[in-house]
Amino acid sequence: MVHSRHVRDWNKQIDETSWLIGSKHIIRHVPGPCEANYIWKNDKDGSCYILSEEVDPVPDAGPLPPDGHVRQIHDAGDASAVFSFSDALILKSGLPMTHSARCLFHTEEAGKVYLLEPYVPGKRLNEAWWDIAESEKGRVVTRVAEIASKLKAFQSDALTSVDYGGIDPFQEQRDYSVEALQRQCESLGMDCPVLVPSHNDLGTTNIIINEARIAVLDWELAGYCPLAWVRTKFAVCAALHTDSEYRVRVEQKLGEMGFPEVKEEYKKMETERLLE
Numbered sequence: 110m111v112h113s114r115h116v117r118d119w120n121k122q123i124d125e126t127s128w129l130i131g132s133k134h135i136i137r138h139v140p141g142p143c144e145a146n147y148i149w150k151n152d153k154d155g156s157c158y159i160l161s162e163e164v165d166p167v168p169d170a171g172p173l174p175p176d177g178h179v180r181q182i183h184d185a186g187d188a189s190a191v192f193s194f195s196d197a198l199i200l201k202s203g204l205p206m207t208h209s210a211r212c213l214f215h216t217e218e219a220g221k222v223y224l225l226e227p228y229v230p231g232k233r234l235n236e237a238w239w240d241i242a243e244s245e246k247g248r249v250v251t252r253v254a255e256i257a258s259k260l261k262a263f264q265s266d267a268l269t270s271v272d273y274g275g276i277d278p279f280q281e282q283r284d285y286s287v288e289a290l291q292r293q294c295e296s297l298g299m300d301c302p303v304l305v306p307s308h309n310d311l312g313t314t315n316i317i318i319n320e321a322r323i324a325v326l327d328w329e330l331a332g333y334c335p336l337a338w339v340r341t342k343f344a345v346c347a348a349l350h351t352d353s354e355y356r357v358r359v360e361q362k363l364g365e366m367g368f369p370e371v372k373e374e375y376k377k378m379e380t381e382r383l384l385e
Contacts, residue, residue, distance in 0.1 A: 116202045116221055117181060117190040121170035128179055129170040130200065131218040135161040136225075138178060138194070148213055149227065151197040158198060160214055160225075182233065183314045191314075191327075199226045201327070229326065231319030238313055238355055245318075250355070252323045253311060254362040257339050260306040265333040268294075268304060297374040299335035307334040309342065313355055337369040344372035345379070 121129045127137040136148075136158055143150055143157035150157040173179055173192075179200075183191035189203030198213075201224040214225040234249065241249075268287045294301050308315075309330040317324040343360035364370065 115190075117184050118172070119202055119221065120173065120179065120181075120190070120192050120200060122173050122177060122179065123168050123170045125178065128173075129164075129168065130202075130223055131216070131221070132167055133163050133218060134216065134223070135164050135168070136194070136198075136200075137161070148225070149198055151195070153196065156197075158194065162216075193228060196228050196230070199228050200224070201226070229317050229319075229324055231317040231322070231324065233314055234316035234318060234355070235313035237318055241318075246355075246358070249316070249318060249323060250358045250362050253316065253325075253359050254366055256323075256325060257308070257311070257363065257368075258366055260308075261336065263306050265304045266302065267333065268301075269333045293378075294335050294338070297337075297371045297378065299337040299371055300369070301335050303336070304333040305336050305339065306331060307339050307342070309334070311343075311359070312346075337371050340364060340368040340370040341372050341375055344370060345375050
């Protein structure tokens with residue numbers, strides 16, 4: 110089977126109750142009663158999901174219908190894509206990533222990793238932001254900033270990442286070595302002797318709100334970075350530009366909490382790179 114370049118196209122529908130993951134695995138939704146070998150049971154309706162591995166021959170499959178049981182909820186080009194199976198399961202596909210203790214299944218195919226996890230109840234912030242009250246927006250912004258602040262308690266003396274060879278602040282650089290990244294951080298005026306954990310992808314698609322609770326998803330881009338990067342990220346990251354109001358407000362809240370930033374220095378560096 111020849112794959113499309115984009116990971117968003119690697120999850121295909123066989124029929125209304127079964128889907129092809131990559132080219133070797135099938136997930137089937139059974140309304141009930143559940144069979145003994147199910148991978149996940151949905152307690153809300155008693156249905157379950159069954160995973161078949163290394164299927165041969167591989168059945169024909171096509172694109173996901175827009176109104177089907179499975180829908181795409183996040184797309185980062187060829188880097189990653191996330192799909193929801195109703196309100197029961199989440200499938201993540203993309204570049205190599207760490208799987209959490211909640212992971213039900215993971216596999217790698219053609220340099221892409223697939224993770225299957227239970228669905229986190231609630232609504233993604235990108236879907237809810239424009240409908241929630243101003244007071245709720247303020248609460249969410251404050252809570253996201255507080256989560257970033259609490260991570261400061263865990264410190265390191267070395268730039269490290271969870272999954273990728275390049276630490277987040279300078280992934281676009283040709284030299285991904287820790288030494289080169291540290292030089293770049295220092296050249297921008299970041300204080301590097303003490304480094305703190307940074308989620309590095311706190312956009313609205315990775316924030317779940319469920320009544321009074323807020324959950325942060327997808328930690329595969331996390332790493333130890335200079336403190337100034339935590340706030341600077343919200344000011345310069347292209348991936349967060351579609352969430353402009355949220356992004357600006359979190360960046361401002363982090364400033365109120367004492368987080369430093371080097372956004373003007375970073376933007377100047379980006380301009381100079383474009384002229385090279």
